[in-house]
Amino acid sequence: MSGRYSAFALLREGLRGHTGWKPAWRMAEPKKEYDVVIVGGGGHGLATAYYLAKNHGIRNVAVIEKSWLGGGNTGRNTTTIRSNYFYPESVALYDFALKLYEGLGRELNYNIMFSQRGVVTVAHSDAEMEIAARIVNAMQINGADAELLGPGEVFERIPLANAGPKARYPVFGGVWQGRAGVARHDAVAWGYARAADGFGVDIVQDCEVEGFLVENGRCAGVETSKGTIRAGAMALAVAGHSSVLAAKAGFDLPIRSYSLQAMVSEPVKPCLDTVVLYLGTGTYLFQSDKGEIVVGGGIDRVPSYAQRGNPPAQQTIISGMLEMFPSFGQLKMLRQWAGNVDVVPDSSPIIGPSPLPGLYLNCGWGTGGFKSIPAGGWLTAHLIAKGDHHEISRPFDLDRFATGRLIDEAAGSGIAH
Amino acid sequence: MQLFPCPFCGPRDETEFHFGGEAGKVRPEPAGEVSPAAWSRYLHRNANPRGATREIWVHLTCGEFFLMERDTVTHAVAASWSLRKEEP
Numbered sequence A: 001m002s003g004r005y006s007a008f009a010l011l012r013e014g015l016r017g018h019t020g021w022k023p024a025w026r027m028a029e030p031k032k033e034y035d036v037v038i039v040g041g042g043g044h045g046l047a048t049a050y051y052l053a054k055n056h057g058i059r060n061v062a063v064i065e066k067s068w069l070g071g072g073n074t075g076r077n078t079t080t081i082r083s084n085y086f087y088p089e090s091v092a093l094y095d096f097a098l099k100l101y102e103g104l105g106r107e108l109n110y111n112i113m114f115s116q117r118g119v120v121t122v123a124h125s126d127a128e129m130e131i132a133a134r135i136v137n138a139m140q141i142n143g144a145d146a147e148l149l150g151p152g153e154v155f156e157r158i159p160l161a162n163a164g165p166k167a168r169y170p171v172f173g174g175v176w177q178g179r180a181g182v183a184r185h186d187a188v189a190w191g192y193a194r195a196a197d198g199f200g201v202d203i204v205q206d207c208e209v210e211g212f213l214v215e216n217g218r219c220a221g222v223e224t225s226k227g228t229i230r231a232g233a234m235a236l237a238v239a240g241h242s243s244v245l246a247a248k249a250g251f252d253l254p255i256r257s258y259s260l261q262a263m264v265s266e267p268v269k270p271c272l273d274t275v276v277l278y279l280g281t282g283t284y285l286f287q288s289d290k291g292e293i294v295v296g297g298g299i300d301r302v303p304s305y306a307q308r309g310n311p312p313a314q315q316t317i318i319s320g321m322l323e324m325f326p327s328f329g330q331l332k333m334l335r336q337w338a339g340n341v342d343v344v345p346d347s348s349p350i351i352g353p354s355p356l357p358g359l360y361l362n363c364g365w366g367t368g369g370f371k372s373i374p375a376g377g378w379l380t381a382h383l384i385a386k387g388d389h390h391e392i393s394r395p396f397d398l399d400r401f402a403t404g405r406l407i408d409e410a411a412g413s414g415i416a417h
Numbered sequence B: 001m002q003l004f005p006c007p008f009c010g011p012r013d014e015t016e017f018h019f020g021g022e023a024g025k026v027r028p029e030p031a032g033e034v035s036p037a038a039w040s041r042y043l044h045r046n047a048n049p050r051g052a053t054r055e056i057w058v059h060l061t062c063g064e065f066f067l068m069e070r071d072t073v074t075h076a077v078a079a080s081w082s083l084r085k086e087e088p
Helices: A007-015 A043-056 A088-102 A104-108 A126-141 A151-157 A185-198 A239-249 A311-324 A326-330 A370-386 B036-044
Strands: A033-039 A061-064 A119-123 A147-149 A173-177 A202-204 A209-215 A218-224 A227-236 A256-267 A275-278 A284-287 A292-296 A333-343 A350-353 A359-363 B003-006 B010-013 B017-022 B052-059 B064-071 B077-082
Touching: A033 A043, A033 A218, A043 A061, A043 A185, A043 A359, A043 A370, A061 A185, A061 A227, A088 A104, A088 A126, A088 A370, A104 A185, A119 A126, A119 A151, A126 A147, A126 A173, A147 A151, A151 A173, A185 A202, A185 A370, A209 A227, A209 A239, A227 A239, A227 A370, A239 A256, A239 A333, A239 A359, A256 A311, A275 A311, A292 A311, A311 A326, A350 A370, A359 A370, B003 B052, B003 B064, B003 B077
Parallel strands: A033 A061, A033 A227, A061 A202, A119 A275, A227 A359
Antiparallel strands: A119 A173, A147 A173, A209 A218, A218 A227, A256 A292, A256 A333, A275 A284, A284 A292, A350 A359, B003 B010, B017 B052, B052 B064, B064 B077
16 A cells, blocks of 8 residues: 555655655556456445455455546546435435445545535425425434425525526425535545555456356356456446446346436536535536536436437536526536446346356446445445345345335435436 | 437437337236246346347337337437338
């Protein structure tokens, strides 16, 4: 590892011209064999490697990534972390992630800039206020913090919100989760990579999977662009490309890949200190530390592997933002991008064994992958090390699609896909 | 805005279309003998290919159901034809 980061280290390096900083992780070349090989060098893959080493003492691990570390959805999301879901299984999962995020910067010795500025979900009618109350009740029963806000309390938090008499989506109140917030997405990937590297994990970039080694009906390793790597167990953490790798391993998944796009404006002075989602527009936004307004919304409706997104969804997102904050009509948008998200019929993730023994799945996070990184990694590591589920991940097994025990958060909490 | 070719109306905005599913799935019959695993496979599993794909779409404005061959990476459309007619 690259030494411990501290105020003293910063001072020392400041005095000697910042010449002593070391790379945060090694550029490893793959060995012939590992105890565990994880495909996908994004947040979930790196977190899995970190918790395998930290929680279970399994350090002979490689993370292989076809391009650069954190360059997929980990680098393309809108960095919001929250646990305002409806079903007990979901709140247990996402609140576990939120709790891990709360201590993560210190644990990884890496500033992930986690800012618990709260999320307000705004409702626009008496009927939607009843739904909001239902969500608040569900969250409180499940042990997550939640508060029902009236219109005055919403405007206290977002004074720039549309209060005009002609507002298409008037503010009736909303759901407040104060522990929710945003974090620096790259720093989460880099922090996990650095900490995993410190335990001896090999992080191999530019290493694309070409096929899987199957011996006696069991996954025994992987064929890559950097040669064959044998593995005692393997995990897939490749988000929107899960179906592509599953096809190489000889099975299919209940996943469809879509583009999810987002955009940022030019930086402006501080004007918004919380995360806002309107139920009516489906658009959500917050202001980054740099002052940019970060805006996102629902997925594009055309199944796609193109990491760009189409204009109709952009138009929906932007028109939603202008309805919510009319003054943002003055903003100039700077950048727009998209990631490939892995959407599952019940909008809940898949964690569990795959149909190929020895290969484990961490996928199906859809639009909610970033907020779940610590929990996804922790639970996948548990699954690989113990060969069996942690109690939190058990309901999210692939078998729920045959047993019918779906965890339908699209219906439960109104996820926009 | 991308244009999709409706076999009945011609090229129209992508927002007028709804994705119906991958082509070639056959509903398992008879219902009484279908196992939960087979039913789950029919209902939920997808090839979800990266690249060339064959899909069923519906043009919401005219109600035409049709097959479309397109590419999921480039979004290029190769062909579309009505489900009321024989495949070419």
